[in-house]
């Protein structure tokens with residue numbers, strides 16, 4: 453009996469150490485996810501970065517567009533800020549994709565039009581709850597005049613999830629990319645929500661051909677210029693090269709400073725997914 457106690461205590465101790473280590477390791481990422489990092493307003497556009505996915509609030513005289521509604525506490529903060537700005541103007545919500553850190557605040561916008569790409573309702577419910585269900589599935593694209601700005605909401609296809617949506621502001625030459633584009637953070641690639649890693653470069657080409665971009669608002673991380681698109685094309689090309697030939701370990705070093713999510717996102721994780729997809733295609 454004593455021996456069992458000793459073993460249990462030892463196991464508990466090890467588990468506590470592992471858990472503690474993980475919390476320390478993941479703290480910067482958790483902090484970014486759990487609290488709004490920055491609110492940046494310029495004219496009629498407000499960027500609300502961090503606290504789940506990055507979000508935008510764009511105002512015109514007759515409409516306010518919210519791009520991505522965040523998760524938990526920050527979702528409520530975003531909603532309160534959006535309400536303050538909108539006053540009596542109607543709100544249109546756009547979800548770049550199904551993940552809860554981008555669309556977990558939909559529930560606050562009761563009665564608003566909520567647009568997302570095309571997903572199976574059952575999948576959305578499982579991932580995000582019925583209370584966060586969009587009111588419309590966008591098949592192609594939608595262009596909305598916003599005073600002197602024009603906004604295009606575009607279903608750009610399948611890569612990060614089954615049906616990824618981007619939002620382009622023509623006058624500002626600005627693209628809200630959702631998690632298709634992350635700023636030097638390894639991507640989370642979840643096949644359950646439809647991720648096809650090998651499609652990322654295809655979607656990037658589509659984006660480059662379709663939009664004249666000056667500023668990218670990535671799904672997570674700080675805002676950046678269009679050059680990030682080139683960096684990401686190179687990333688996926690390098691990861692594919694590594695998936696086909698693991699003697700090319702030198703390619704990994706280029707991404708050593710990128711943010712990793714333990715168990716979910718890293719060079720090894722991206723390579724693993726590409727290998728599985730390549731094997732499936734054979």
Ligand SMILES: [Zn+2]
Pocket residue numbers: 549551612631
């Ligand atoms: Zn995502």
